[in-house]
Amino acid sequence: MIYRPIYVNRIMAYANAPFVKILTGIRRCGKSTILKMLIDEIKKQDIREDQILHYSFDSMEYEEIKTAKALFAHLKQHLFSGGKTYLFLDEIQEVTSWEKVVNSLMTDYDVDIYVTGSNSRMMSSELSTYLTGRYISFRIYPLxxxxxxxxxxxxxxxxxxxxxxxxxxxxxxxxxxxxxxxxxxxxxxxxxxxxxxxxxxxxxxxxxxxxxxxxxxxxxxxxxxxxxxxxxxxxxxxxxxxxxxxxxxxxxxxxxxxxxxxxxxxxxxxxxxxxxxxxxxxxxxxxxxxxxxxxxxxxxxxxxxxxxxxxxxxxxxxxxxxxxxxxxxxxxxxxxxxxxxxxxxxxxxxxxxxxxxxxxxxxxxxxxxxxxxxxxxxxxxxxxxxxxxxxxxxxxxxxxxxx
Structure with a gap:
């Protein structure tokens, strides 16, 4: 995994800030790898392993989590009870109405959220409706x-x-x-x-x-x-x-x-x-x-x-x-x-x-x-x-x- 500081540094400037960090770009441009780099950076801040939740929604492992209701129920059950939870949600567009879940978590829980996505649903009207003023988008490009x-x-x-x-x-x-x-x-x-x-x-x-x-x-x-x-x-x-x-x-x-x-x-x-x-x-x-x-x-x-x-x-x-x-x-x-x-x-x-x-x-x-x-x-x-x-x-x- 070769470090890509131009993106990591830009995104980490908003770590712990009350904004959802959204990484967008064409498939296979490196978004998932950058997400892992961000996790490594977060760990350097003496964050516990159980404070970090990482999901790849294009994996069969999370095949059953395809609705907002299922995602919210799962995440709520696994949030860290003793402080901030760091959520890394990869290819989140695979979950229907994910914007509602992220908005609810940002409102009601102590979380820092990072998401990636590869298509227009990342910039949909629903995203603007539920996350207006609460997200920062980062375009990721190929090398x-x-x-x-x-x-x-x-x-x-x-x-x-x-x-x-x-x-x-x-x-x-x-x-x-x-x-x-x-x-x-x-x-x-x-x-x-x-x-x-x-x-x-x-x-x-x-x-x-x-x-x-x-x-x-x-x-x-x-x-x-x-x-x-x-x-x-x-x-x-x-x-x-x-x-x-x-x-x-x-x-x-x-x-x-x-x-x-x-x-x-x-x-x-x-x-x-x-x-x-x-x-x-x-x-x-x-x-x-x-x-x-x-x-x-x-x-x-x-x-x-x-x-x-x-x-x-x-x-x-x-x-x-x-x-x-x-x-x-x-x-x-x-x-x-x-x-x-x-x-x-x-x-x-x-x-x-x-x-x-x-x-x-x-x-x-x-x-x-x-x-x-x-x-x-x-x-x-x-x-x-x-x-x-x-x-x-x-x-x-x-x-x-x-x-």
Whole structure:
């Protein structure tokens, strides 16, 4: 079990606070393991073993605890009588109306509660109704490039970061893929299983979708268009060209369900002149690059889009709100915003001509403010500064602590 301090430290800051700590994210991204890390941290506070209750509700061991009534009765019977009880409830969405149980325990008992979940029920209206103001949500992501480097060192000789970046982009960041050495084909078999279980358990079965082929075609369209703006109308037009009729509302509904299962991330456009979020022509990014390759197969032509995807996820991990920037008729790959900071970023695999250089840097030079601006690339370049714009190798940016 390799420590993931970025999440443990963030969550432990709220230990013993009167909030339910909710860990969400795509299946197999490491939520259950992080929960075990939190238990280890709690034990360091001289907490007794019988003060800690840990349940994994996707296990057959707790098959009979599927209702709020059964869960409440069981937990009430096992609460520690001499002080605070620490409750760790893994894959809690398997229990119907679990929000009511957690709310009741928070109200009537001395408890500190941590839960994980992998689908939209974690952010449902019931959750907002019963736990308003009483929970903090933490999004867990597959391994970052930095975490990938640490994982890899456990079982193989790690090459320099610039070389390793190509392996990371191709194999992705699901922890299960990096517990030993796998070929790309073996890795994609693991990721395809994660994809299938998410699609058919968290989307098809839970939402009683009958036209599964429609959903899968929309998935493939989204996966094939990572980093490109598109609308429901463009998806409908594409499907119509394949003699598949589907209305815009259904497309949006499917895309929303893919977001709810944490497979897709929606990235809105931000008008840098009008200072407003635009509601059309959004981009979608994947929870992990290996999802694309496990579904569509590997193609060298897709690497540039996946590099962009990797940067997008890293900015989210670091707590930024991320948008596609619109400036007149040009586009800035990412505008990353925190209350105290803002970054402008262009991502490119390589700059092979003066025209490409002028295009990539010129877009950033047109932004008239003093926030940091970056061009991130994977080819060789001379110098690290271009008229105030910082140039970095993507691997160095991902490992940097400066932003």
């Amino acid at each position: 970052s490039f930095s975490e990938y480097m640490i994982f890899s060192k456990e079982y193989t000789e790690v090459l320099d970061p610039h070389t390793e970046l190509a392996n990371y982009v191709r194999l992705g960041g699901f922890p299960a893929v990096h517990l030993q050495i796998y070929t790309p084909g073996e890795a994609y078999t693991i990721v395809k299983d994660i994809y299938n279980s998410t699609i058919f358990t968290d989307i098809v079965r839970r939402n009683q979708i009958r036209k599964v082929d429609q959903l899968e075609r929309i998935v493939k369209f989204a996966f094939d268009n990572v980093g490109r703006t598109f609308s429901a109308a463009s998806v409908s037009k594409y499907l119509k060209s394949e003699n598949r009729s589907i209305d815009n509302e259904t497309v949006y509904n499917y895309l929303s369900k893919l977001e709810s299962a944490y497979i897709l991330h929606r990235c809105s456009r931000f008008d840098l002149q009008g200072k407003e979020i635009l509601k059309t022509q959004e981009k979608f990014y994947l929870a992990d690059p290996a999802l694309r390759y496990s579904v569509l197969g590997y193609s060298p032509d897709s690497v540039a889009a996946m590099l962009e995807n990797v940067i997008y996820l890293e900015l989210l991990r670091r707590g930024y709100e991320v948008y596609v920037g619109k400036l007149d008729n040009t586009e800035i790959d990412f505008v990353a915003v925190k209350p105290e900071n803002k970054l402008y970023i262009q991502v490119t695999q390589e700059i092979g001509s003066p025209e490409t250089e002028r295009r990539e840097y010129g877009r950033l030079l047109d932004i008239r403010d003093n926030y940091p601006k970056y061009v991130l690339r994977t080819d060789a370049f001379a110098g690290g500064n271009y008229e105030g714009i910082k140039t970095m190798h993507i691997a160095d940016f991902l490992l940097s602590d400066e932003y």
